Amino acid sequence: RKTMYVGESISVIGKFFAITYVQNRGAAFNLFTGKGIFLTVVPFVALLAAIWYMERHKSAHFTLCFALQLIIAGGFANLIDRVALGYVTDMFDFRIWPVFNIADICICVGCAILVLYIFVFDKPQQKSTGAKNEPGKNI
Structure with missing residues (x-):
């Protein structure tokens, strides 16, 4: 942020990939631009819900915990930017x-x-009642 101006782009791999400085004031793909409170409150509540869920399911499968940790980490990082900078x-x-x-x-x-x-x-989990799972039996 200190060495690039907004919109400046530095090519890294020809026309395929560049580092471009963008101030995203919306959600993903700049959706909901100008909805600052919405873009702060909703992610905050969603992150609290994800943390609450993870706390209640500490013994859950590693894959579930890892997925939630990535989502929470990314969500908090973006939320910190949005609260501190406005974008x-x-x-x-x-x-x-x-x-x-x-x-x-x-x-x-x-x-x-x-x-x-x-x-x-x-x-x-299928119930281990000994009976075969027949159509219409569990209705």
């Missing part, structure tokens, strides 16, 4: 995608791992 500093520019930051990477990777957890590891 989130974004810098990674792949030219074909909106500019983003490390916190955004944490949030996206955490969400992807959470989806993986839901579809791979979070299988419902």
